[in-house]
Each structure stands twice: as C-alpha cells, then as structure tokens.
Amino acid sequence: MKVNLLASVSGVSLLYLLAGLLPVQATPRVEKTQALKLSEKSAVFTTNNSYETSNNNSNKLFGNTELIASSTESKNQDSLSANNQQESTDLTVFASDDSSSPTTSESSSSLAQVTSVSQLSDVQPTDWAFQALQSLVERYGCIAGYPSGVYRGNRAMTRYEFAAGLNACLDRVNELIATATGDLVKKEDLTTLQKLQEEFSAELATLRGRVDSLEARTAELEANQFSTTTKLNGEVIISAIGATGGARGGNDPNIILVNRVRLNLNTSFTGKDLLITGLQAYNFLGGVTGEGSLQNSLGLSSDLLSASSARTSFEPQFPGVDAKTLSGINPNSLQLYKLLYIFPVADKLTLFAGTAAEVSDAFPAITPFYGEGQESISRFASLNPVVRVSGGTSGYGLASAAGFIFQISPQLDLRALYGSANANIPQRGADIQPGVSGTPLGSGVFGGSSVVAAQLTFKPTSSIDIGLNYANSYHEINILGTGLSSSDIGSLVGQGLNLGTPVKLNSVGGTVTWRFSPKIAFSGYGAAFFVDDASGAVDASTTFTSWMVGLHFNDLLKQGNNAGIIFGQPLYRTDASGQAQLAPANTNRAVPYHLEAYYRFKVSDNISITPGAFVLFNPEGNSNNDTTTVGVLRTTFTF
Template sequence: MKRNLLVSASGVSLLYLLAGLLPVKALAVKEGNNSKTISTTETLPQEILSFDGAIISEKVNNQIPFEQIFVTNEITTKAAVNEKQENAIASLNQSNQQLNKKPILTAQTPQFNQNQKQNSQQNTNSPGQVTSVSQLSDVQPTDWAFQALQSLVERYGCIAGYPNSTYRGNRAMTRYEFAAGLNACLERVNELIATATADLVKKEDLLALQRLQEEFKAELATLRGRVDTLEARTAELEANQFSTTTKLQGEAIFAVIGATGGAPGRENPNIILTNRVRLNLNTSFTGKDLLITGLQSQNFLGGVDGSGSLQQELGLTAPGVNLAASSARTGFEPQFPGFDPKNLSSKGANSVELYKLLYIFPVANKLTLFAGTAAEVSDAFPAITPFAGEGQEAISRFAGLNPVLRVSGGTSGSGLASAAGFIFNPSKSIDFRALYGNVNANIPRTAPDILPGVSGTPLGSGVFGGSSVIAAQLTFKPSDALDIGLNYANSYHEINILGTGLIANDTNALGLASGNLGIPVKLNSVGGTVNFRFSPKMSLSGYGAAIFVDDSSGRVNASTTFTSWMVGLHFRDLIKKGNTAGIIFGQPLYRTEASGDARLAAVGVRRETPYHLEAYYKFRVSDNISITPGAFVLFNPEGDKRNETTTVGVLRTTFTF
C-alpha cells in the first residue's frame, strides 16, 4: 500500500515542482463524507465537520472470505499451480486491491462527529465461520463428502464459531468453501498427531480424510496458493507501512484563474496559475482519539498591502494596509497570502508551513474535547451547506461557509489560532459545539507601534490578551432531509477589522472617516445555515448572517452593521456518478447601518447593494482526480456602483492521495 502511495505522491510532486518553478504575478492550495473507526474510513458527509481535508482513517476491507485466510495442513500436497489455481490467485489479487487504496479524507472521527450517520458494515458471520464465495453449490448436504466432513467437525471441533460445536448441514456449499472446512480438519488432526494424542484419532477418520483430500486435491492446492499470495502481500504491507498509528493523506490543487472588470480604468489582469498542496498526518493512539498534523505550501501572492494579488490588480482592495481582502477571492486562497498577520513577517511562495495541529479526544459517551495551537473555527463546526469544500465544491470564498465562521480569521487557511473547545451530542439529532480561540498565544509581548495604534504584532500578545473569539454552533436535524445550523461569535480585535477576508471593508470595519486602523473593536456575529435535500440528488441551501461592530476603545463613538445572505441549488451525481454542480446567488457582506462616528461608505463611493452569482461543475476523472470549471460574477463589487461588473473564471484540478 505504501509503495503505491509513494508512487502517487511522486507523480503529484513532479507536477507540484513544475508549478513551484513557474513565476506567478498574482495569486496562487473534510473533505465530505461517512466516518468510521480509525482503521476504516470513507469520504464524510458534507454536513459533518471537516478539518480542511484532514484524514481520519482509511477504508481497508479486512473481511476476507474464510477460505482465503485458512493455513493449509502440512500433510496437504503442494501441487503445481494449474490454470484453475492461477485464476483463483488472480481473483484474490483483485479482491485485495483495496489494500492499496489511499485514504481520502475529509477529516473527522466518529467521536468528534457523533451526529454523523453510521454506515459501517460488520461481518455478521461468527468468527471462523465458513462463508460463501460464489453461488455454485457443488457439495450438497446429502453428499457423502458433506456428511463425512460433518462427522469430523463434530468429533474434533475443526471449525470454530458454530453453536454447540455442531456443523450446520442445512445448505449446500461450493467446493472451495468445502475445501476450507476440510483444510481445517486436516490441520486439527495434524495437531493431535503432533501432540502425541494420535490415539484420539480413529483409523476410519484418517481414511475419510485421505479420501476427502484426494477428492478435493485441486481445491486444497488452490487455497494454498491463495494463502501464499495473501501472506506475501501482508508481509510487503508490514515492511513498507508508513506507521502503525498514523495515516497520511494529501491534496494538491492546481488552478488557472482569470478575471475581468474591477475598478474603473483598470486593465484586466493576466491569467495566472496557482497551486496549494497539503499533507495531513492523522494519528490515533487509542483508536478513539485523533492528532492532526498538517503541512501546506501555496504560491498565492499578496502581502500586507495586497501586492501582486488578483484583487489588487482588479483595484477592489482598500488602499493602504488592506490585508488583500476583496469579494473577488477564490475559496482555496489563504486569507493572508504572503505574510504572517501575527507579526507581519513575509512568507515566500511555496514555502512549507504548519497549518494544522489539533488533538481531539472523547471524555464521555456524548462529550468530546479538542485543543490545538494551529486551528480554525471551521475545524470544529459542521459546514451544513454542501457548497463547502475548497478543493471539490464552490470556487469562491463567498459561497463555501457562513461569514460568521470566518470572523476573526476563523477560516484563514493557515491555522491562525490556538483554540480549545468541546462537542456535546445529547441526541442523534442535536449537536452543540463551542470554542475559545486566540491568535497570539505564542507572543509574549506586544511589539512597538508601526502605525498609530497598530503595533508590529497587530493582533496583540498572550493566550488571554489581544484578539480573541468565543464561538458556538448548534446543529440540529428535524428530519433526515433537513439540517439547520445556528452560529454565534463574540470577538475582540486589537485593530479595526472584521477578519473575514471577504470584502475590502474587512479593514476599517467601523467605517471611520479617518480610516483609523488602530481602534480596537468588539464584534457580535449571528448567523444561520440551512440545507434541505428535497431529493436524493438535489438540495436547496442557504445562509444569513449579521455582524455588529462597536468601538472598544472609548476614543470614538461608532457602531456599524454588516449583513450577508446566500441561496443555492446543489446537484449530486449530475450526468455521471460522482459529479457535482452548484448554482449560487446572494449578497456579500455589506454595511447596512452606521451610527455615531461611523459612516456607511467612504467619500466618493456610490453605494449600491452588491450581488454574487456563481456556477460550477465538478466532474470526477477518477477516484483521486477531479476537474472543476466555474465562474462567479460580482455586481456592484464592494458595494460601489462605480466598479465594473467583475467576472472571475476558474479551472481547478484537485488531486487526492
């Protein structure tokens, strides 16, 4: 399995290397969704929490039919492999190809998402019980061979798992299935002979075994070939496994992005090629806990002033220290490309960073705790909307999540905060989660000011000092077709920002005429998200949000309110199984109220409600590759009628391994 993993990784690495060498002038990278135990996982449902694609587990089919795992008796003749044996071995190899499947995640544990639907299949047969491998019934209960084996099973206890040690003789068996049971009796008799208890073996039983062995010689030899193959593959897996406790999952996104429109008098920016690559190590020490360690690199540009970003080239970002925010941003772009907002230090394109470090562990049947030094609000809260999924679903930042989750850098894409919280599941239909996050836990002292009221560590310092957020989400399912999430966040920021990365007015959130960035603010944010599946392959989803911003310094008297909403249709298995699509319309964050010293808009702005229209289609090339063409159109971008209608087109290719 790991050999193939390395092969897959090397292929992606080659493409990634090529992308990393390409010059980029402007910008440049869960998973859904059934969760299972730490050793068996599939893709998780959209409504469940996703750690930015982090793996929880991988699906390995270890329920191999009984006759494939029996060890043949030493008195069994090892015949040359004939054509029938070769076919059987090929069949075994094909059935075991799943052992080489790479984990695809969307990162949740059953304990961290107890509101998730459980779909894991368990083997209903008793341990060691013979199971059918085909519909061929060559050995009937009335046959002499069947009756002979039944007698041996009941006399020597050859096959475990049957009540009262009796052999169920009320159904026919295939010859290979029968041979598996025969092999067990041969092994049992050998054990009795080897332990000097041969007197317990009757002569007539030895004669019956000899006759049965001759009759089923071909089937016994086939079983031996299958077992040898399985043992060789198992040894190879053990020798090359990455870790007994850790699963590796990767995602590489390559995207071509082009845009037209923007501020008046601007030329259209060049088409750019961007990438984001993530490697997640998911470790479980008990089988119920999960340690997520995530590494990433990306080649989006921006810096503190947005230099080189697509948003700046369109002229949609605020002037000066703007943190490169605008409504033209793609969903897989980090919130702070090219720099660290904690200390304003620069980061080079495709430099490797730790973007996720989070530990999740259950403490009771309905209570799970989590804590980490590189985490985000979206790590803990279910997205609800099916458009969430930076590498697989909506292409814009607007469509993926409710803005309340993004407040205070809650979806920075770089694990901005140190956070701790809990998940409480009082029932299958109710899920309540809350957390405290602080972006400055590793900074012992605030740096000197570089602007009035803005220090070199603009978000503050210390675990309980500076910018912080307390957030909660209540998720409930009134029915199987309806999911509802309610969000609340209380934030404090050392500087005058929203921290969503959604619009240019993310900076100067109070709307002060002076544009003073050094005024601390308090934010109260409320929102709700709904997803209604009115058919198995179609759902209607939407959200609404309001962010109330107030001065926290006492130096000014200002308050302002931002609102946003979205509604969209999501399609599953459209045209082809595994393909998805979305049509989305809504209003990006827009300042709707202002009082005191706050202003609705800067001087010269022609206020007009902004709107966002988006469409995309993701088609799955294979289990590990998907391609998503899409585009979104911004009407009255940034709430300014002077700005031209802006169109952003994206061609995104996502590799998972």
C-alpha cells in the same frame, strides 16, 4: 469381546461406575438371587493394564485382572447388620438367569428390560445410587428388572451375573458408537477427494502462490509501515484562474496558475482520540499590501492584506504574509497550518485544543457547497460568514483554540470554543502605524485579538440540517477578519476611525440545508455583524449583513459528478451610527450580488476537475466598479 478403542474407555468408566472404585467382597450365592455384593471390606480388583489394543481391533477391557477373595467367613444376606448395609456400596446389575442358581417361581421367569428407573418399584429418588441407575437405564438401556417390577438392589449377585450385566452394557455402548460414527468419511470419499485434488492441482498451486505472495507483501508493509498509530492523507490543488472587470480604468489581469498542497497526519493513541498535524505549501501572492494578488490586479482589494469578494475558496485569507507579525512568506514554503487534538471525556462530551486551529475545524459545515478542493469555487459560497469572523478560516491555523463538543441528542449538538490569535507572543511590538504595532493582532492568550464562538446544530428530520452561530470577538485593529470583502479592513469607516481603532463584534448567523430529493438540496444562510468601537475614545457602530441561497446537485449526468448554482449578497454595510459612515468617500453605494455556477467531474476516486465561474455585480458595494467575472479550472488530487 470385540469392541473398539472408544468402547474400551467407556467400558472402564462403566465398570468404575458399577464398582464405585471400591473393593469387592465375594460372598456365597444366596437363594433366589443372582447378585454380587460390592463391599468396601475384603476383596479388590487388581488391574495390570486398563486396556490393550491390537490391529484387529480386539481389545481386552481389563488386561490381567485377578479377583482376590477374602478368607473371611461368608455371611447370609439376611444376617447382614444395618451398619454393614450403610457402609456397603450396593449396586446390583440384573442381566439374565443363571441355570446353576437355585430357581423359584420368580427367579425362573425371564428378567424384564426396563426403559425408565421409575418402573422399578423398590428404587426411590432418595436412594444413594438413584442417579447411577437412572443413567444406566435411560442413557445406556442395559439394566433389567424382575418381572414383578422390583430391582432388589440390596441383594448379592454372582460373578456370572456381573459378567453378563457388564457385557450387556458394553454391547449397548458399541451400538451407540456405531450409530454416532456411521456418517464418518469413508474410503471411497477419500479417493474422490484425492482425484479432485489431482484434477485441480494447477489451480491450487496458483492459489497457494498468490497466498504466499500476499503474505510476503503484508510482511513487507508491516516492516515498512509509516506508523502504527498515524495515517497520512493529502490534497493537491492545481488551478488556472482568470478574471475580467474590476475597477474602472484598469486592465484585465493575466491568467494565473496556482497550487496548494496539504498533508495531514491523523494520529490516534486510544482509538477514540485524534491528533491532527497539517502541513501545507502554496504559491498565492499578496503580502502586506496585496501586491501580486489577482484581487489587487482587479483593483477590488483593500489596501492592506488583499481582502476582497473576488477570492477563490482554496486561497488563504492572508496570502504571502504572516498576519501575526506581518512577516512575509515565500511562495511554496512549508507551513504548519494545523495542530489540533480532539479527545472524548464522556459519552456525550468531547474536548479539543490546539495551537494552530480554525473555527471550521470544530463546527460542522451545514451547507453542501463547502469543500475547498471539491465544491464551490468562491470563498463567499462555502461557509456562513460568522464562521469566518476573526480569521476563523484563515487557511493556516491563525488561532490557538480550545473548546468542547456536547452531543445533547442524536439530533442536537452544541459546540463552542475560545481562540486567541497571538497566544505565543509575550509582548506587543512597537507601533509601525498609529495604533498598529508590529504584532497587529496583539499578544498573549488573553491580551490580544480573541473570539468566543458557538454553534448549535439541529437536525429535525433526516433531510433537514440547521446550524445557528454566534461569535463575540475583540480585535486589536479595525478589521472583521473574514476576508470576504474589501470593507473587511477598516470595518468602521469615518473621521478618526483609522486602522488602529480596536473593535468589538457580535455576530449572529443561521444556515439551513433541505435535501428535498436524494440528489437535489436547497441550501442558504443569513448573517449579521454588529461592530462597535472598543477604545472608548469615539462613539461608532456599523452593521454588516450577508445572505446566500443555492441548489446543489449530486450525481448530475454521471455518478460522482456534483454541481452547484449559488446566488447571494456578499458582506455589505447596511447601517452606521455615531461617527461611523456607510461608505468611504468617492464610493457610489450599491448592493453587491454574487452569482456562481460550477460542475465537478469525477475522473477517478482520487482525481476531480471542476470548471466554474462566479460573477460579481456592484463588486465591493460600489457601482463604480465594473461587473467582474472570475473563471476557475481547478484540478484536485486526493490520497
């Protein structure tokens, strides 16, 4: 019998199915039947080899198989006891008639092939072999029944009938195998594939070389990677700044060239948390007295710490000095300006804490003008002043802070923090001025200058963003801590209100951005600061206000190029009560205004150049000062 290897295995399985892995009892032929009774009692198949394979695909299904008959007395089928019928595993395979068998009117007729086990009237679903018969009939189609529609599963069969039935099943298996493997690859296909391989051998060799080179480079990167958990990014700003105007009687300062370099190490330990470690160096000058700063040269800065409305966006709030201890900082010295850890604790709740942090780290910038190296060129236009209060954007992580981010819904989130400026200083220093110590911002986590700030961010539509800010601050000295105006230092002006007067501030503000087209957005903010004496020795309060409106343009003239036009009022005292005054002596009060325009050229994905200028009308709220123009040419490198 010629069958392939798969057929051999299938044949063994079929035979086991037929025999049930049970002994075979040889019985004499029974009249009117062609059956073989498979019993559990007296005869067995002994198989030396399950199958043999040769090169000509001629396999022997049962290598050397011997049928051993029992010596027990043959019994007629009709005399089988009920107990014998229960113990035997009867399975009759009908194939074809045997001429040597006795014939009757029923057995002499050809056996009918059945296509469903339901065609056999004497086979019931409750029969123990029903599932096996169903599989042989409906899956393999190798079971035949008598013309009368019966199967006679309890009748014996001859060895000839068994062989005929088995052969019919194996023929059917071979047909199924031939059908399933007819679409396999032919020799002609292999020849064509070989020809294609030879024709494109050069291209395949080039591709193989590129893959090998890529694997080698990947292995080198893995061996020399900086860290498996940390990514490094950086920003380098080099800018030329020139100005004209300022206080009357002064000389225009020279054009200066300044730089600021920042390296950020972003580390994640779980894939959801983030540790930010920021290093920076800059060459802006200023120090305690502001000496050497552009604002001081213009005559528009405060006498202490060079606060002014003429400050650029990428300049630190306290250049050249550590505001915590009033110690000097050399140009381009390395500083740790950021150390902050952010980690989720629930689906909607994220916590953060750090020893060098800024309010802007936690609060999203609603205005599109924010971006110290990419967008607006002035400190005034970048953020709402309430975010900057208490050194909230000092430029070197003035505060130790902790807070949370609560995502109320996709359109609404609430963020809040507590920050302390001198959390690492255990004792207040000795006074260097009346009420002003060597640690002017105080000492301890809860004993010095501190701020509690919150922002509610609301997005009613995909094109509108709204941010509402509140801050409550306590300052050991008489400052706002925004760095936006010379009146920031000595916020309460009046008799007996010197720099050593502690103050309490309540600040409120709102920012909105409306993207009324894909490339144009309207943005603006408003803010108010309510400053009160905190010493209890005097009764004084002052109100500051500020507002800004502007248009931001995306992809102006060329994709990737942005521009902005901004107009607004810098911080200005609008009210004073008690011992407080609206302005220092010899000041001709006038509302200050700020007008700014810039255009950012995207040179490449990593380089941009931004020329721009801003004009100050009545700078520092004093009409005695000349209109001042500050021009900036900023080049930014990112990596």
